Amino acid sequence: MNMTTWAEVLPLIFLAVMGLALLAYVILDGYDLGVGLLLPLAESKEQKDTMISSIGPFWDANETWLVLGVGVLLVAFPMAHGLVLQALYLPVAVMLIGLILRGVAFDFRVKAPTKYVPFWNRAFFAGSLLASASQGWMLGSYITGFDKGWLGLAFSLGIALTLPAAYILLGAGWLIMKTEGELQEHAVRWARRVLWPMGFALVAISAATPLVNPGVVAKWFSVPEVFGLMPIPLSCAIAFFAVRWVVTHPNVVKAGYGWVVFASTVLIFILAFFGLAYSIFPDIVIGRMTVWQAAVSTGSLTVIFVGVAITLPVIIIYTIYMYRVFWGKARALTYN
Amino acid sequence: MDALLLSRIQFAANISFHILFPTITIAMGWFLLYFRIRHIKTRDPAWEEAYYFWTKVFALSFALGVVSGIVMSFQFGTNWPGFMERAGDIAGPLLGYEVLTAFFLEASFLGIMLFGRGRVSERVHLAATFLVAFGTTMSAFWILSLNSWMQTPAGFEIVDGKFMPVDWFAVVFNPSFPYRLAHKLLASALTASFLIAGLCAWQLLKGSATGGTHKALRTAIIAASVAMPLQFLAGDMHGLNTLEHQPAKIAALEGIWHTEKSAPLTLFGIPDEAAGTTHYAVKIPKMASLILAHDANAELKGLNEFPNAHPPVAPIFWAFRVMVGVGTLMLVVAWASAWLLWRRRRLAQGSMDLPKPALYVLAGMTFSGWLATLSGWYVTEIGRQPFLVYGHLRTADVATTLPSPMIAVTLTAYLIVYGLLLITYVGVLKYMAEHPFKHAPEAPHGAELGKAGV
Numbered sequence: 001m002n003m004t005t006w007a008e009v010l011p012l013i014f015l016a017v018m019g020l021a022l023l024a025y026v027i028l029d030g031y032d033l034g035v036g037l038l039l040p041l042a043e044s045k046e047q048k049d050t051m052i053s054s055i056g057p058f059w060d061a062n063e064t065w066l067v068l069g070v071g072v073l074l075v076a077f078p079m080a081h082g083l084v085l086q087a088l089y090l091p092v093a094v095m096l097i098g099l100i101l102r103g104v105a106f107d108f109r110v111k112a113p114t115k116y117v118p119f120w121n122r123a124f125f126a127g128s129l130l131a132s133a134s135q136g137w138m139l140g141s142y143i144t145g146f147d148k149g150w151l152g153l154a155f156s157l158g159i160a161l162t163l164p165a166a167y168i169l170l171g172a173g174w175l176i177m178k179t180e181g182e183l184q185e186h187a188v189r190w191a192r193r194v195l196w197p198m199g200f201a202l203v204a205i206s207a208a209t210p211l212v213n214p215g216v217v218a219k220w221f222s223v224p225e226v227f228g229l230m231p232i233p234l235s236c237a238i239a240f241f242a243v244r245w246v247v248t249h250p251n252v253v254k255a256g257y258g259w260v261v262f263a264s265t266v267l268i269f270i271l272a273f274f275g276l277a278y279s280i281f282p283d284i285v286i287g288r289m290t291v292w293q294a295a296v297s298t299g300s301l302t303v304i305f306v307g308v309a310i311t312l313p314v315i316i317i318y319t320i321y322m323y324r325v326f327w328g329k330a331r332a333l334t335y336n
Numbered sequence: 337m338d339a340l341l342l343s344r345i346q347f348a349a350n351i352s353f354h355i356l357f358p359t360i361t362i363a364m365g366w367f368l369l370y371f372r373i374r375h376i377k378t379r380d381p382a383w384e385e386a387y388y389f390w391t392k393v394f395a396l397s398f399a400l401g402v403v404s405g406i407v408m409s410f411q412f413g414t415n416w417p418g419f420m421e422r423a424g425d426i427a428g429p430l431l432g433y434e435v436l437t438a439f440f441l442e443a444s445f446l447g448i449m450l451f452g453r454g455r456v457s458e459r460v461h462l463a464a465t466f467l468v469a470f471g472t473t474m475s476a477f478w479i480l481s482l483n484s485w486m487q488t489p490a491g492f493e494i495v496d497g498k499f500m501p502v503d504w505f506a507v508v509f510n511p512s513f514p515y516r517l518a519h520k521l522l523a524s525a526l527t528a529s530f531l532i533a534g535l536c537a538w539q540l541l542k543g544s545a546t547g548g549t550h551k552a553l554r555t556a557i558i559a560a561s562v563a564m565p566l567q568f569l570a571g572d573m574h575g576l577n578t579l580e581h582q583p584a585k586i587a588a589l590e591g592i593w594h595t596e597k598s599a600p601l602t603l604f605g606i607p608d609e610a611a612g613t614t615h616y617a618v619k620i621p622k623m624a625s626l627i628l629a630h631d632a633n634a635e636l637k638g639l640n641e642f643p644n645a646h647p648p649v650a651p652i653f654w655a656f657r658v659m660v661g662v663g664t665l666m667l668v669v670a671w672a673s674a675w676l677l678w679r680r681r682r683l684a685q686g687s688m689d690l691p692k693p694a695l696y697v698l699a700g701m702t703f704s705g706w707l708a709t710l711s712g713w714y715v716t717e718i719g720r721q722p723f724l725v726y727g728h729l730r731t732a733d734v735a736t737t738l739p740s741p742m743i744a745v746t747l748t749a750y751l752i753v754y755g756l757l758l759i760t761y762v763g764v765l766k767y768m769a770e771h772p773f774k775h776a777p778e779a780p781h782g783a784e785l786g787k788a789g790v
Binding site: 053070071074078099106299315 | 431452
């Protein structure tokens with residue numbers, strides 16, 4: 001395909017923006033949701049408070065990346081938006097109710113009468129679980145092209161179990177960075193426990209993907225592509241064993257290398273994302289609609305492009321600034 | 337019930353729940369900025385107490401607004417796929433700019449505003465407070481621009497059934513936008529004012545007032561007594577604009593069944609759409625023509641001119657009367673409270689307490705802004721029916737093709753969640769007002785400030 005004209009390039013730019021927004025969402029809200037999934041394992045009220053205060057200043061902005069991702073789908077690819085969201089109607093509703101529960105629990109658990117704190121802690125966990133499992137289900141369902149057969153459903157179920165596990169690893173990695181003492185030791189243990197199940201599930205999903213989506217085989221296993229693509233699984237394996245090394249050697253964490261867990265998990269997410277993107281491109285709804293078919297008019301895309309080109313760098317700058325302000329170990333949550 | 341009706345109920349339930357919270361936070365952001373500036377100027381700890389207490393109310397309201405807003409961004413696609421397919425070229429950029437210029441701004445700086453006190457300098461913290469207020473207002477700007485465009489579409493042409501933008505300035509600043517924006521921002525100012533005044537009055541009644549209570553109460557009453565008359569002015573101009581662009585809406589909300597000159601104003605009555613008349617109507621001669629056209633002899637178009645293209649009469653007839661009635665009550669209460677404050681101040685040299693009955697009235701009107709806002713939105717949104725884009729695109733043509741039992745299930749789930757959240761929200765506000773010391777400022781001191789070096 002000759003890709004020289006603005007009209008052909010512009011949808012690709014928006015595909016990239018959408019993909020990066022969703023990747024940012026999965027990583028950023030992923031650690032939030034992971035911390036939410038780990039909340040019931042904390043031993044004391046203080047530990048729970050510290051866990052939540054470690055994500056308190058960030059969750060809201062993190063969730064906004066989801067709005068941007070879905071927003072770009074809505075704005076730039078309205079045809080795909082309606083098709084995808086109608087096909088995923090029920091899991092979307094479950095995710096939204098999960099996000100509602102989780103989001104309001106942040107505030108209610110510190111503002112409601114003290115006797116309700118355990119209830120809102122449970123709501124926080126339940127909301128995180130509903131949201132992360134339904135996101136996994138949606139991803140699985142999307143990859144299978146919304147296949148309603150038993151294979152498609154089993155595949156979706158597999159990812160619905162795997163994504164929360166991956167979020168837990170991410171959340172544990174976040175807690176290793178942001179906390180100290182006993183809670184940090186717990187976080188290392190949590191990461192150690194979830195690591196193998198998650199790794200196994202990731203391999204199983206990768207192996208099953210060609211079954212549910214035969215087009216993938218040709219893209220990955222033809223020569224010379226297969227050699228160019230080898231770094232993706234190899235890097236994943238290296239990142240996996242880096243995590244394993246850190247969580248099985250407490251002295252490494254004590255020496256200040258706890259961040260390796262989070263960084264390696266993020267790397268696995270990024271690699272999985274690019275692997276997936278490579279498998280699907282240039283379709284936006286697998287087997288049914290390409291990026292170009294789904295896009296709105298070039299004129300409207302240009303109008304948004306100007307906005308994106310100006311505001312997205314600014315958003316990234318103040319997001320980095322915000323993370324810098326809250327750099328370092330989390331303290332108990334006060335509105336200071 | 338069919339998918340169209342269920343989708344409409346679901347979207348209406350969602351947007352009704354959602355709008356409650358932005359209506360509070362849009363104006364409350366500016367209240368917070370004012371409290372902050374007053375504290376920096378006077379160093380009176382009472383202003384800081386006011387800032388901290390209301391920051392927490394703001395955070396709670398904001399969180400509810402965020403989570404229900406995310407639901408909406410999905411429901412465009414799940415329930416109204418046809419809307420974005422047909423009007424996506426116009427609605428898309430407007431929504432996109434809202435996310436890019438408002439959502440990230442408010443969400444990011446909210447974190448610094450709420451939790452950044454010990455980590456950033458006073459100046460940066462003040463800037464964060466400003467950016468949160470600015471972000472919420474920008475959000476209102478873009479979403480109201482889109483909403484107004486759906487009411488009074490402009491700057492477009494229709495190509496192959498799709499709305500294509502021709503003149504973006506005309507799209508954004510479409511005919512009803514300036515009026516709707518002014519009307520909405522004032523509605524937010526009033527809702528926040530009455531919420532603040534009402535909770536402060538409750539604190540005074542329950543003996544849980546702090547120094548900040550008096551400051552916030554006074555600020556809120558003054559803001560309400562200035563905003564309310566402006567709101568009547570903005571509402572009147574908005575009405576004139578609607579008469580020009582959407583005469584069917586005016587005919588329905590006034591209950592004008594047939595075109596007539598020197599139309600009377602129906603104060604009350606029971607509209608009967610099947611019979612095409614208003615039973616037991618109490619009317620003031622020539623008044624409708626005078627109010628709507630500023631000319632007692634003007635001709636007003638009746639519903640008979642819009643066969644199959646006018647909204648259902650009863651809901652907006654009633655909603656309009658609720659809105660105007662609540663607004664009038666708010667005006668009386670705001671002015672009376674302001675007068676009482678002014679008189680007391682002169683008599684007792686700075687004693688700011690209102691008499692008990694006045695406090696009870698204010699506490700009773702804590703959520704009056706919600707009632708007026710919701711009825712106002714029902715007037716304008718139901719008044720747009722049967723169109724989605726007024727005059728061009730019918731709501732029925734863009735609804736989802738999903739099976740209705742599926743929508744019924746999610747609708748039930750949303751209604752339960754929203755109902756419980758609403759009860760909890762009100763209960764928690766009451767609890768916070770009664771236990772302000774649990775939520776007292778824990779302000780960092782001296783060396784703590786600015787230690788992150790930024």
